[in-house]
Amino acid sequence: MTPREIHSLMRKLCYFGVSDADGYRHLMRSDELDRDLVIQLIDEYITTQDVIVYANAKDCSYVGKPAAFELIQKYRLNDARAPVEVVAADFSSRIVIEPIGVGVGEHRRMRS
Template sequence: MTPREIHSLMRRLCPFGVSKADGYRHLVRNDALDRDLVDSLLSDYIATDGVFVYANAKKSSYVPKAAAFQLIQEHRNGDDRMAVQVVASDFSARVAIHPIGVGVGEHKILRRQ
């Protein structure tokens, strides 16, 4: 899937920011983003094996959940001042990791049809 296709999906299915209702978690230890803390946050919200890692229209990928941390690191180390979103492949949940080293997640409430 191309970054443009991922961007279109994100705009259509995730038009708003992540709710802060569950509260932020600190993800930094020893002045660096901690893999264990990030993996714990992702595991608490995202049950799928594949995830979309989305920083912006040009920096987005579909990867296995285990590879998400590396992409989050790359996007955080760039000039981006926006949160990196990690979204379950079925769009049932998402996590936002902000440049200051905090993250928050939410489960999407699916409507019955």
């Protein structure tokens, strides 16, 4: 999937913000994003093997779930002020990691 296709899908299917009903979680340890905490958050919400990691129209990728943490780190270095989203390949759930090092997730209600 190209960045343009990903950006189009994100604008079409993820135009709304993530609810903070589940509460934000701290993802930092020793002033760095902690790999274990981020992976735990991803695994709790996202069940698909592939994910979309999205920061903006240029910084986005469709990858396997194990590669998500490295991309999150890379995109945070590119733009430290932008949140990074990780979205399930089927758009059933997503998480957002805010620039201050907290994250929140939600499961999307699917129409029946």
